Amino acid sequence: MNQRLDILKQWLKEESIAAAFINSTENVFYLTNFHTDPHERLMGLFVFPDAEPFVVVPGMEARQVKGAGWNYEVIGYSDHENPWEFIQQSINKRNIEGNTVAFEKEVVTYRRSENFLSLFNSPQILNVEDKLNEMRVVKDETELEIMRRAAKMADFGVEVGVNALKEGITEMEVLAKIEYELKKKGIREMSFSTMVLFGEKAGDPHGNPGDRTLKAGDFVLFDLGVVLEGYTSDITRTFAYKTISDKQREIYETVLKAELASLEASKPGNRIGDLDQIARDIITDAGYGDYFPHRIGHGLGINVHEFPSMSHLNNGILKEGMTYTIEPGIYVPEIGGVRIEDDVLITKDGYETLTAYPKELQIIE
Amino acid sequence: MNQRLDILKQWLKEESIAAAFINSTENVFYLTNFHTDPHERLMGLFVFPDAEPFVVVPGMEARQVKGAGWNYEVIGYSDHENPWEFIQQSINKRNIEGNTVAFEKEVVTYRRSENFLSLFNSPQILNVEDKLNEMRVVKDETELEIMRRAAKMADFGVEVGVNALKEGITEMEVLAKIEYELKKKGIREMSFSTMVLFGEKAGDPHGNPGDRTLKAGDFVLFDLGVVLEGYTSDITRTFAYKTISDKQREIYETVLKAELASLEASKPGNRIGDLDQIARDIITDAGYGDYFPHRIGHGLGINVHEFPSMSHLNNGILKEGMTYTIEPGIYVPEIGGVRIEDDVLITKDGYETLTAYPKELQIIE
Numbered sequence: 001m002n003q004r005l006d007i008l009k010q011w012l013k014e015e016s017i018a019a020a021f022i023n024s025t026e027n028v029f030y031l032t033n034f035h036t037d038p039h040e041r042l043m044g045l046f047v048f049p050d051a052e053p054f055v056v057v058p059g060m061e062a063r064q065v066k067g068a069g070w071n072y073e074v075i076g077y078s079d080h081e082n083p084w085e086f087i088q089q090s091i092n093k094r095n096i097e098g099n100t101v102a103f104e105k106e107v108v109t110y111r112r113s114e115n116f117l118s119l120f121n122s123p124q125i126l127n128v129e130d131k132l133n134e135m136r137v138v139k140d141e142t143e144l145e146i147m148r149r150a151a152k153m154a155d156f157g158v159e160v161g162v163n164a165l166k167e168g169i170t171e172m173e174v175l176a177k178i179e180y181e182l183k184k185k186g187i188r189e190m191s192f193s194t195m196v197l198f199g200e201k202a203g204d205p206h207g208n209p210g211d212r213t214l215k216a217g218d219f220v221l222f223d224l225g226v227v228l229e230g231y232t233s234d235i236t237r238t239f240a241y242k243t244i245s246d247k248q249r250e251i252y253e254t255v256l257k258a259e260l261a262s263l264e265a266s267k268p269g270n271r272i273g274d275l276d277q278i279a280r281d282i283i284t285d286a287g288y289g290d291y292f293p294h295r296i297g298h299g300l301g302i303n304v305h306e307f308p309s310m311s312h313l314n315n316g317i318l319k320e321g322m323t324y325t326i327e328p329g330i331y332v333p334e335i336g337g338v339r340i341e342d343d344v345l346i347t348k349d350g351y352e353t354l355t356a357y358p359k360e361l362q363i364i365e
Numbered sequence: 366m367n368q369r370l371d372i373l374k375q376w377l378k379e380e381s382i383a384a385a386f387i388n389s390t391e392n393v394f395y396l397t398n399f400h401t402d403p404h405e406r407l408m409g410l411f412v413f414p415d416a417e418p419f420v421v422v423p424g425m426e427a428r429q430v431k432g433a434g435w436n437y438e439v440i441g442y443s444d445h446e447n448p449w450e451f452i453q454q455s456i457n458k459r460n461i462e463g464n465t466v467a468f469e470k471e472v473v474t475y476r477r478s479e480n481f482l483s484l485f486n487s488p489q490i491l492n493v494e495d496k497l498n499e500m501r502v503v504k505d506e507t508e509l510e511i512m513r514r515a516a517k518m519a520d521f522g523v524e525v526g527v528n529a530l531k532e533g534i535t536e537m538e539v540l541a542k543i544e545y546e547l548k549k550k551g552i553r554e555m556s557f558s559t560m561v562l563f564g565e566k567a568g569d570p571h572g573n574p575g576d577r578t579l580k581a582g583d584f585v586l587f588d589l590g591v592v593l594e595g596y597t598s599d600i601t602r603t604f605a606y607k608t609i610s611d612k613q614r615e616i617y618e619t620v621l622k623a624e625l626a627s628l629e630a631s632k633p634g635n636r637i638g639d640l641d642q643i644a645r646d647i648i649t650d651a652g653y654g655d656y657f658p659h660r661i662g663h664g665l666g667i668n669v670h671e672f673p674s675m676s677h678l679n680n681g682i683l684k685e686g687m688t689y690t691i692e693p694g695i696y697v698p699e700i701g702g703v704r705i706e707d708d709v710l711i712t713k714d715g716y717e718t719l720t721a722y723p724k725e726l727q728i729i730e
Contacts, residue, residue, distance in 0.1 A: 036571075037558070040471075040670050060571050060658055079660045080678050103475070106405075110478040111470040176548030183541030188574070193402070193553060206401075206425050209553065293425055295444045305405050313445050 004031050004135065005053065011131045012049040018098035019091065020047045020128045021116045024107040026302040027132050028055070034068035035230050036061055042083045042112070051094040056083050084115045091119055102128035133307045137299065138321035143231060144345065147301070147323060150233035151343050151354035153226045157182055158237050158357045161196060161222045165241065165364050171196045171209035182226060191225035191232035191304040202238065202337040205294060205329060216242035219336040220364070225304060232304040234325050235355045236341035240363045248338075251288065251330050252361050255338045258282040258328040259359070262296055266344055266351035268320050276312035279328040288330045297325035300343055322346040323354070369396050369500065370418065376496045377414040383463035384456065385412045385493045386481045389472040391667040392497050393420070399433035400595050401426055407448045407477070416459040421448050449480045456484055467493035498672045502664065503686035508596060509710065512666070512688060515598035516708050516719035518591045522547055523602050523722045526561060526587045530606065530729050536561045536574035547591060556590035556597035556669040567603065567702040570659060570694060581607035584701040585729070590669060597669040599690050600720045601706035605728045613703075616653065616695050617726050620703045623647040623693040624724070627661055631709055631716035633685050641677035644693040653695045662690035665708055687711040688719070 008031065012020055022028055022045040029035040031045055038058055047053045054073035055065050062076030075090060077083045099120050103113060105127040117123045139147065157178045164177045175196040182190075197207045199218035214220065218241045225234035238255075240248060258279035265275050276296035283292045297310035300323050308316055310324055327341030343354040373396065377385055387393055387410040394400040396410055403423055412418045419438035420430050427441030440455060442448045464485050468478060470492040482488045504512065522543045529542045540561045547555075562572045564583035579585065583606045590599035603620075605613060623644035630640050641661035648657045662675035665688050673681055675689055692706030708719040 039557075064571075078658070079676055105476040105479070106474055108475050109471055110468070110473050110475055113475040113478075114470070172551055172553075173549055175553075176545050179548060180541050180545035183544060184538060186537055186575070188537075188558060192404075206429075211551070293443070311444055 005047065007135060008047055008128075008131060009049055012047065012102070015100070015102075015126060016098060017049065017100050017102045017126060017128075018096045018120070019101050021045075021101070021103040021108070021112075022047065022128065022132075023112060024104055027104065027107075027136075029230050030132070030136060030302060032065065032068060032070050034065045034070055036064065041079075044087075046087065046091070048094060048096060051096065054090050056087055088119055100124040100126060102126040104129045104132070136301060137307045138319055139301060139323055139345075140321070143301065144321075144323075146229045146231045147233065147343070147345075148354055150226055150228040150231050151235070151356070153182060153185065153187060153228060154224060154233040154235040154343075154355055155357040156185070157194075157224045157226070158222050158235060161220075161224075162239065162364060165214060165220060165239075167215065168213045170211050170213050171198055171201065172211065175209050178222075178224060187226045187228065189227040191227050191234060195221065195223035197221045197337075198241075199336050200334065203331045203333045203335060205331050205337065205339070214241055217245070219248065219338060221337060221339060223339065223341065230302055232300060232302070233343055233355065234300060234304055234341065235343065235357065236327055236329075236339045237357055237359060238338040238340060240361065242363065242365065244361075244363055245335075247335060249361065250286070251332065251335070252338050254283060254286040254288060255328050255330050255340050256359060256361070259326055259340045259342070262326045262328065263342070263344065263351060263353065266318065266326070266346060267349065268318055268346055270318045272308050272310060272314040272316045272318055273312045275326065276310055276314075279326075280312065283328060283330060288332075291330045291332055292328060293331070294329070297327050297341070297344075299324045318346050320346050320348055370412065372500060373412055373493075373496060374414055377412065377467070380465070380467075380491060381463060382414065382465050382467045382491060383461045383485070384466050386410075386466070386468040386473070386477075387412065387493065387497075388477060389469055392469065392472075392501075394595050395497070395501060395667060397430065397433060397435050399430045399435055401429065406444075409452075411452065411456070413459060413461060416461065419455050421452055449484075453484055465489040465491060467491040469494045469497070501666060502672045503684055504666060504688055504710075505686070508666065509686075509688075511594045511596045512598065512708070512710075513719055515591055515593035515596050516600070516721070518547060518550065518552060518593060519589060519598040519600040519708075519720055520722040521550070522559075522589045522591070523587050523600060526585075526589075527604065527729060530579060530585060530604075532580065533578050535576050535578050536563055536566065537576065540574050543587075543589060552591045552593065554592040556592050556599060560586065560588040562586045562702075563606075564701050565699065568696045568698045568700060570696050570702065570704070579606055582610070584613065584703060586702060586704060588704065588706065595667055597665060597667070598708055598720065599665060599669055599706065600708065600722065601692055601694075601704045602722055602724060603703040603705060605726065607728065607730065609726075609728055610700075612700060614726065615651070616697065616700070617703050619648060619651040619653060620693050620695050620705050621724060621726070624691055624705045624707070627691045627693065628707070628709065628716060628718065631683065631691070631711060632714060633683055633711055635683045637673050637675060637679040637681045637683055638677045640691065641675055641679075644691075645677065648693060648695060653697075656695045656697055657693060658696070659694070662692050662706070662709075664689045683711050685711050685713055
């Protein structure tokens with residue numbers, strides 16, 4: 001952790017930033033190893049180019065910060081106290097010079113920005129996310145080891161879902177079984193609301209699982225992931241139930257072809273946006289361009305959606321250690337939808353998929 | 366919904382606010398009946414004193430806004446488009462006059478405030494939450510009907526948990542059973558991370574369920590709630606497993622006495638802060654004042670934590686239709702903890718508890 005803090009402090013020096021306020025659960029975790037969900041209460045990390053950093057948390061959690069390995073100042077406050085008063089005192093005592101400050105513009109609420117900025121005279125504002133996103137986009141071995149296990153849990157979730165399929169079962173019943181088995185393995189939190197969609201329901205890329213019962217000829221779409229030790233996974237698999245029409249088969253094979261092509265283009269030095277374009281071209285050539293309404297994927301790590309954005313507009317370059325999803329889909333309202341998604345790691349000379357559940361077309365009996 | 370919008374528009378007129386930007390999932394739901402989790406994508410409602418309001422959403426969800434009953438403009442955008450360009454066009458076409466604007470200061474990110482404010486010349490900023498919180502704090506019959514059902518689901522969750530208890534079972538196994546049974550009943554989301562804590566684990570008000578196995582003499586603490594049709598519930602019950610010491614019994618009876626006294630004080634016209642003080646005095650008189658580190662409760666509704674804050678500092682007055690939790694607790698590190706929590710509705714001349722699971726001391730065999 002200290003190494004990450006050192007890199008950030010070095011950046012503060014280079015940018016002549018007097019103080020940085022880190023407010024997101026995810027970035028505080030990245031820099032301190034302390035993970036919490038403080039709900040509406042304030043939790044934050046304050047970092048300076050030279051002075052000692054400090055953490056502010058609801059008092060009940062103060063000892064957990066130390067327990068996570070944080071060796072610097074921790075300020076705990078009660079519900080009836082104003083944490084900004086303590087923050088002001090702690091900053092004053094550090095004799096900070098300069099009026100350029102940084103915080104997470106994409107995350108910090110306007111109210112908290114007001115509170116933070118009021119501690120400085122005529123502050124100039126920079127976005128600390130510029131640096132933190134750059135740091136977080138490349139994962140180290142410790143992170144990858146956790147992400148590999150998180151991806152295996154997602155594979156397992158799909159396996160549970162497939163085994164639960166039977167005529168007449170509802171989407172919610174299958175979803176409940178998946179999450180039950182994952183919880184029994186110690187998973188406390190899914191990385192987003194699990195999707196189990198049957199038939200025409202799978203034709204909506206943002207559909208909601210419900211009472212729809214399974215019948216022959218349905219597509220079955222699973223989209224799920226877990227949070228494990230602060231890191232996420234995210235997998236989608238689609239299956240045919242009992243029978244499949246020629247049209248459905250064509251859709252499935254087109255999505256699979258697009259996914260494999262996009263994976264093949266996953267190597268250091270390639271343009272990020274090309275991965276979307278390659279898949280999009282295949283889907284468009286097959287006549288389904290209008291039915292692929294989203295980008296090919298998203299970065300994955302502490303957040304289930306983080307950098308890099310896997311949009312065709314992204315001119316960034318793939319680097320070893322980047323992790324993201326590849327998830328092309330085709331959604332045809334009357335027929336249903338197919339999406340196939342893997343978690344991808346850029347290796348020294350290519351890629352590795354962290355998710356490993358088979359993706360050749362399977363017709364579940 | 367239109368009535369709520371009308372009240373908000375009337376307030377905009379009174380405050381001479383030219384435009385309001387509503388960004389939180391919860392407030393957009395409250396005003397439009399459309400509920401979504403757009404993750405990092407922008408979703409927002411723009412309201413004006415006279416002109417037609419509009420909603421901006423990721424394109425894939427545009428038809429769901431209409432489906433929720435929204436009869437005004439909806440702007441959908443794709444991942445490669447900048448929604449703020451469409452917002453600017455839609456605002457320009459309305460010929461808005463004035464430079465006082467409002468948004469949710471406690472929720473809107475600094476970046477989005479920049480985007481919104483850049484649409485106006487030298488904008489003056491007010492907080493639209495001042496009005497929305499005031500509106501939301503009193504529930505109507507439609508809301509209460511949902512909240513009653515959400516509370517019954519929470520009762521059911523405790524029942525499942527109690528039935529699952531047996532020597533040697535882990536906290537996570539019990540938690541998994543509770544959520545499995547709730548999901549089978551159609552619950553897609555818990556209102557917060559479910560807590561099942563045994564023995565000394567229950568002595569930490571923010572403990573995390575894990576591998577701790579159940580044994581005779583443990584306290585068993587359940588804290589859970591569901592999200593149902595956009596509304597939340599939240600219940601805590603504590604049980605003794607097989608045996609109970611005199612000290613444990615004293616702690617339990619003190620918490621129960623404090624909870625009942627706080628409930629008795631729940632009637633229109635009473636000072637909100639008194640509910641905390643009454644419970645705190647009972648716990649302090651019994652010698653446990655240092656072991657009750659949190660406020661007595663929180664408002665409950667679309668958010669699991671909302672207004673009113675049930676702190677002893679709150680000088681607000683209880684009104685018919687308010688809903689909140691009462692949840693005193695005593696946490697003694699070596700012995701464990703007890704918390705008893707109900708969801709409370711202020712009625713015309715008193716209160717009603719929405720949660721109904723029995724709370725007399727039970728020793729589970």
